[in-house]
Amino acid sequence: MSHHADALASAGAQVAAVRDDPAARVALMARVFRGPTGRAPRHLPFRRAAVSFMRWQADRGVLDPLDASPPGSAWWRAVNERLLRDGCETVALLGGMTGEPSSQAVRLWMEFGARPTGRNWYRAHNASIVAGYLEHRNLAEAEGAPERFFMNVVLLRVLYAHALAAAPRLALGRFAALGRLLGDPRLGMAGVFLSLHAVLPDRYPLADDVERYLGDEQRLGRLLDYAVIAPRLQCLYEWSAEELGEERLLELVRDGNPIYAWPFEQRHVWRAPRMKRAGRLLERATRAR
Numbered sequence: 001m002s003h004h005a006d007a008l009a010s011a012g013a014q015v016a017a018v019r020d021d022p023a024a025r026v027a028l029m030a031r032v033f034r035g036p037t038g039r040a041p042r043h044l045p046f047r048r049a050a051v052s053f054m055r056w057q058a059d060r061g062v063l064d065p066l067d068a069s070p071p072g073s074a075w076w077r078a079v080n081e082r083l084l085r086d087g088c089e090t091v092a093l094l095g096g097m098t099g100e101p102s103s104q105a106v107r108l109w110m111e112f113g114a115r116p117t118g119r120n121w122y123r124a125h126n127a128s129i130v131a132g133y134l135e136h137r138n139l140a141e142a143e144g145a146p147e148r149f150f151m152n153v154v155l156l157r158v159l160y161a162h163a164l165a166a167a168p169r170l171a172l173g174r175f176a177a178l179g180r181l182l183g184d185p186r187l188g189m190a191g192v193f194l195s196l197h198a199v200l201p202d203r204y205p206l207a208d209d210v211e212r213y214l215g216d217e218q219r220l221g222r223l224l225d226y227a228v229i230a231p232r233l234q235c236l237y238e239w240s241a242e243e244l245g246e247e248r249l250l251e252l253v254r255d256g257n258p259i260y261a262w263p264f265e266q267r268h269v270w271r272a273p274r275m276k277r278a279g280r281l282l283e284r285a286t287r288a289r
Contacts, residue, residue: 007099011088015081020065022058022072025084029054032087035113036095043113046121049185053125053158054080061204073147073204075139079132086128104245105131118184122162125185127244129158133260134248140261146206146213149269152258153200153225159240160229161185167239170232173286210269226272227283233258233270 018024033047034040057063057076064072082105090109093099101107105127112120133140133155140151161183163171168179181187201213229236234256241249252260257267 007089007092007097008085008102010092010097011085014088015084018084019077019081022063025063025080026051026054026058028084029087032084032091036091043116045186046112046116046118048187049121050083050125054083060200060202070205073143075136075143075147075151076204078136078139079129082132082135083125083128086124086131090124103131108244118180118186119162119166121185122165122183123244126158126162126240127246129155130240130244130246130249133252134246137261143261144206146201146208146210147204148261149210149213150200150206152252152260152262155252155260156225156229156233156236156258159236162243163236163239166243170235170239172228175286214269228286230256230270230272231283231287 014028018028030047030051033043033050035043057080061070062073062076063080064070066072066074066077086103086105086109089102089106090113093101093106093110094113101110105124108120108127109124112124133151140148143151160171164179164183165185166183168176168183171183172179206213234253237249237253241247252258254264255267257264257270259267
């Protein structure tokens with residue numbers, strides 16, 4: 001048995017107990033932020049962003065059991081379990097259970113436990129999300145094209161939210177002073193980037209093709225993606241890979257185009273063919289200098 005087996009086994013058992021109950025998954029995520037004693041006042045405010053991200057998944061139905069009608073998503077369930085498992089393992093270790101962190105993500109969660117800042121929360125949370133993406137590429141490939149498109153949108157959104165808090169000049173150019181406020185996971189504004197209700201369809205599985213969803217590109221959420229995030233995507237992924245200590249993240253982008261379970265040949269989806277004047281102004285105003 002490996003040196004970290006006790007804490008990891010405990011975490012695995014907790015996750016297994018809620019596997020087919022989306023509401024219980026959300027509740028378990030919330031409990032993580034109460035720490036091993038149930039009282040963690042400095043950590044509790046960060047619960048908002050994590051639970052917002054997970055509740056959005058539950059509301060879409062992607063965390064539903066695989067034998068439900070319609071079934072949940074094997075990919076989303078697996079990525080979500082990675083986040084839960086890392087959080088539960090961290091609480092077990094902080095509570096005195098024997099073992100060493102089983103992954104880089106858990107080490108970052110331990111750092112957040114010791115020093116609960118916005119930057120450390122994003123590092124831990126996003127390291128778990130990225131690890132889930134990397135571990136389950138085979139499950140991603142089994143999803144339909146619209147879902148694979150939106151998997152990339154979710155990833156670039158959580159990476160961008162992290163940059164707002166930790167690298168605001170990269171994220172907002174001349175408006176960098178606003179970055180830490182907009183990206184603070186303890187505040188409601190972070191929900192704009194992490195709940196994703198305004199950006200992604202609220203149902204699963206998706207029935208239409210990708211082009212149908214691209215027709216909504218001028219909505220505020222899509223405008224942010226095209227005008228602000230897309231022009232800095234390559235730099236964003238490179239910065240995130242270094243920040244998270246995960247060089248494999250660079251395998252998920254090519255020449256500024258997300259390619260997670262998505263062909264580079266269809267990169268046109270990441271650029272707006274005709275951006276409205278508001279989008280052009282927003283892109284110019286936030287351009288990195």
